[in-house]
Amino acid sequence: MEYVISVLLSGISVGGQYALIAIGYTLVYGILRLINFAHGDVFMVAGLMGIYFTATMPYSVSIPLVIIITVVLGFVIERAAYKPLRNAPRMSVMISAIGVSYLLQNTATYITGGQPMTYPVIPFLAGTVNVAGTHTKWVVIITPFLVLALVVALNQLINHTKIGMAMRAVSKDFETSRLMGIKINSVISATFIIGSGLAAVGSVLFFTNYPAITPTAGAMPGLKAFVAAVFGGIGSIPGAVIGAFLIGICETIIKGLPSSWDVSVFSDAFTFALLIVILVFKPQGLFGEAATDKV
Amino acid sequence: MKKKEKSFRIFIGISILLLFVILLENLSGFIPGLPQIFQPTSPLFTVLKKAAVYSLVAVSMNLLNGFTGLFSLGQAGFMLLGAYTYAILMVPTQMKEQVYYLFGGCAFDFSLLSACEGIFGTGGFGGAAAMILSCLIALLLAGCVSGFFAYLIGIPVLRLKSDYLAIATLGFAEILRAIFQWQKLGRITNGANMIKGFPTFSSFNITNSSGGTVLRLSTFVPFLISALCILVIMLLINSSYGRAFKAIRDDEVAAEAMGINLFRHKMMSFVISSFFAGIGGGLFAMYVANAQAKAFTSVMTYEILLIVVIGGIGSVSGSVLATFLYVACSEWWLRFLDSELYIGAVKVPLLRNGFRMVVFSVVIMVIVLFFSQGIMGDQELNLGALLKKIRVKKERKE
Numbered sequence: 159m160e161y162v163i164s165v166l167l168s169g170i171s172v173g174g175q176y177a178l179i180a181i182g183y184t185l186v187y188g189i190l191r192l193i194n195f196a197h198g199d200v201f202m203v204a205g206l207m208g209i210y211f212t213a214t215m216p217y218s219v220s221i222p223l224v225i226i227i228t229v230v231l232g233f234v235i236e237r238a239a240y241k242p243l244r245n246a247p248r249m250s251v252m253i254s255a256i257g258v259s260y261l262l263q264n265t266a267t268y269i270t271g272g273q274p275m276t277y278p279v280i281p282f283l284a285g286t287v288n289v290a291g292t293h294t295k296w297v298v299i300i301t302p303f304l305v306l307a308l309v310v311a312l313n314q315l316i317n318h319t320k321i322g323m324a325m326r327a328v329s330k331d332f333e334t335s336r337l338m339g340i341k342i343n344s345v346i347s348a349t350f351i352i353g354s355g356l357a358a359v360g361s362v363l364f365f366t367n368y369p370a371i372t373p374t375a376g377a378m379p380g381l382k383a384f385v386a387a388v389f390g391g392i393g394s395i396p397g398a399v400i401g402a403f404l405i406g407i408c409e410t411i412i413k414g415l416p417s418s419w420d421v422s423v424f425s426d427a428f429t430f431a432l433l434i435v436i437l438v439f440k441p442q443g444l445f446g447e448a449a450t451d452k453v
Numbered sequence: 454m455k456k457k458e459k460s461f462r463i464f465i466g467i468s469i470l471l472l473f474v475i476l477l478e479n480l481s482g483f484i485p486g487l488p489q490i491f492q493p494t495s496p497l498f499t500v501l502k503k504a505a506v507y508s509l510v511a512v513s514m515n516l517l518n519g520f521t522g523l524f525s526l527g528q529a530g531f532m533l534l535g536a537y538t539y540a541i542l543m544v545p546t547q548m549k550e551q552v553y554y555l556f557g558g559c560a561f562d563f564s565l566l567s568a569c570e571g572i573f574g575t576g577g578f579g580g581a582a583a584m585i586l587s588c589l590i591a592l593l594l595a596g597c598v599s600g601f602f603a604y605l606i607g608i609p610v611l612r613l614k615s616d617y618l619a620i621a622t623l624g625f626a627e628i629l630r631a632i633f634q635w636q637k638l639g640r641i642t643n644g645a646n647m648i649k650g651f652p653t654f655s656s657f658n659i660t661n662s663s664g665g666t667v668l669r670l671s672t673f674v675p676f677l678i679s680a681l682c683i684l685v686i687m688l689l690i691n692s693s694y695g696r697a698f699k700a701i702r703d704d705e706v707a708a709e710a711m712g713i714n715l716f717r718h719k720m721m722s723f724v725i726s727s728f729f730a731g732i733g734g735g736l737f738a739m740y741v742a743n744a745q746a747k748a749f750t751s752v753m754t755y756e757i758l759l760i761v762v763i764g765g766i767g768s769v770s771g772s773v774l775a776t777f778l779y780v781a782c783s784e785w786w787l788r789f790l791d792s793e794l795y796i797g798a799v800k801v802p803l804l805r806n807g808f809r810m811v812v813f814s815v816v817i818m819v820i821v822l823f824f825s826q827g828i829m830g831d832q833e834l835n836l837g838a839l840l841k842k843i844r845v846k847k848e849r850k851e
Contacts, residue, residue, distance in 0.1 A: 193616050242822055248615060249524055250825050253762050256755050257821045261814035268807035377751070381627075384620065420636050427631035430624030437621055438609045 173406025178360030179383035182353025188393030198380015232354025274370035391446025522702030530626025535734025599731030771829030
């Protein structure tokens with residue numbers, strides 16, 4: 159029983175961390191119809207910055223700094239790599255995203271020398287706590303609440319502010335909202351800023367619980383978060399969050415199954431199997447709107 | 454008449470290229486004392502071999518992404534299937550115990566190589582015939598296995614649109630990789646460990662009885678196989694099926710209205726592309742002399758996709774050219790960026806391990822952003838027309 163609780167707890171926390179990345183995917187896809195392959199690598203870069211900054215600065219300075227620089231990075235990537243291709247075919251933009259991901263990974267390899275780096279022990283997050291007879295880290299308990307708080311805040315932003323209204327309009331119809339005088343570029347920048355900021359928060363939580371950061375550490379969480387976004391219905395924030403929690407829990411359950419079954423290699427594969435099942439039977443996801451093509 | 458002349462020209466061109474490759478790799482054997490670059494160990498031949506293998510995979514990906522407009526990212530998965538099929542079939546029976554020692558032998562006792570050697574004998578011409586025959590059959594089977602899996606995967610996946618298709622095929626490649634690393638299948642796939650001991654490119658070098666090399670063919674073989682496969686793909690692209698593929702790429706709805714069966718043609722393109730990716734995977738296993746699931750990650754697919762983009766989406770010759778450039782840059786010409794360099798007493802800044810890939814990815818980004826047509830756009834390389842253009846320019850100058 160205690161084992162089950164501990165597996166569930168860590169599943170919920172992993173899910174929350176995926177949720178923070180997934181929101182970035184779902185916002186960007188909702189507006190640009192682009193799978194931002196570089197998002198997972200932005201997440202990894204935020205993790206690496208966390209290591210470098212906390213080594214020289216106190217936590218109260220370094221962690222906000224990580225978030226700010228990640229936001230700037232997301233903004234710069236959008237301006238440099240996606241904006242020039244606004245009118246190009248969708249495939250070109252996606253290839254550009256793959257190129258950015260390649261660049262970030264290679265730069266990270268260059269800077270770290272390819273060595274796995276260990277994330278610093280942040281005293282508040284990494285301390286242990288006793289829940290229902292199992293010992294876990296504080297980060298496991300904090301994550302779901304933090305995620306919920308951020309999602310509620312984001313929902314307020316999207317439903318009750320001007321920029322949120324513009325985002326909803328742009329994701330509904332790109333061309334028309336442009337005609338209505340919405341500044342497309344600033345709306346797109348705003349989505350990238352929000353997405354990167356949440357990914358930076360996610361990286362602090364995720365890597366505290368993770369043995370080491372390698373330059374490719376962002377790729378798999380990134381893809382899983384994208385699957386979560388598709389699962390919940392792309393463009394829908396609550397959908398992405400629910401999808402992420404579900405994937406996180408399933409993944410930790412598979413990893414926690416008896417080792418004699420030897421199925422832990424399938425923890426990544428399961429996510430993709432889920433994706434394919436969803437795409438085949440309910441392509442619009444749980445909360446997505448069915449799109450119709452006009453000929 | 455004109456068509457015949459053109460195909461004759463292509464045939465001559467490819468034969469000259471292949472002869473040139475044989476000559477190049479045997480040069481050091483005929484004329485002693487040549488510079489290091491012509492020695493069999495020089496990076497030149499590594500690049501040529503790898504590029505020959507990759508160009509086949511790139512062209513197969515171009516058939517799907519460039520000519521049919523299906524954005525698939527599953528190429529590494531199909532290469533993995535091909536590589537494993539080739540490796541499992543070609544490990545000699547007597548080697549199996551040794552290769553699968555962690556799992557106490559192999560569950561799949563049959564070895565194509567040993568079976569053929571049983572028919573033709575192991576020494577002299579019999580041995581050579583056994584090896585060539587078994588190798589060809591194994592490569593064909595490698596293609597068939599990945600083609601078959603592509604068929605199975607295609608049934609659910611090909612109904613999806615652009616980026617959903619990409620992410621679903623990427624997902625399938627990851628699932629395949631997980632299955633091949635599963636320890637429970639270790640008696641067939643050797644778990645997460647590599648399979649080795651099968652014939653590689655250098656097994657095709659002709660040796661005399663004392664073991665000295667008479668004629669090197671280790672670079673020629675990948676060139677020959679790739680050239681043949683790419684030729685078949687070219688023929689397909691220029692056939693009525695190829696025109697149907699292009700019609701689907703340009704406008705799906707219009708193509709369907711013109712009576713093209715969308716699903717059948719997409720499936721055909723997907724299966725054929727995977728078939729050749731499977732053969733490419735078999736060749737890749739021969740090139741690296743092992744088969745290991747760890748190598749076939751999504752990074753490999755991205756690499757091939759970038760090659761296709763650099764060469765020009767929708768140009769076979771562009772893909773081939775880009776492969777040679779890409780492989781030469783990453784394996785050879787840009788190597789100096791990775792080692793520390795001193796000019797006099799001054800250390801050149803930035804140069805250290807990993808810098809090569811940073812420069813490389815910046816170059817790729819520049820190409821993607823500013824030269825989105827790639828080297829060739831969607832045109833094919835046409836030497837005849839190129840020569841004519843140069844001649845006309847010269848005449849004008851005079």
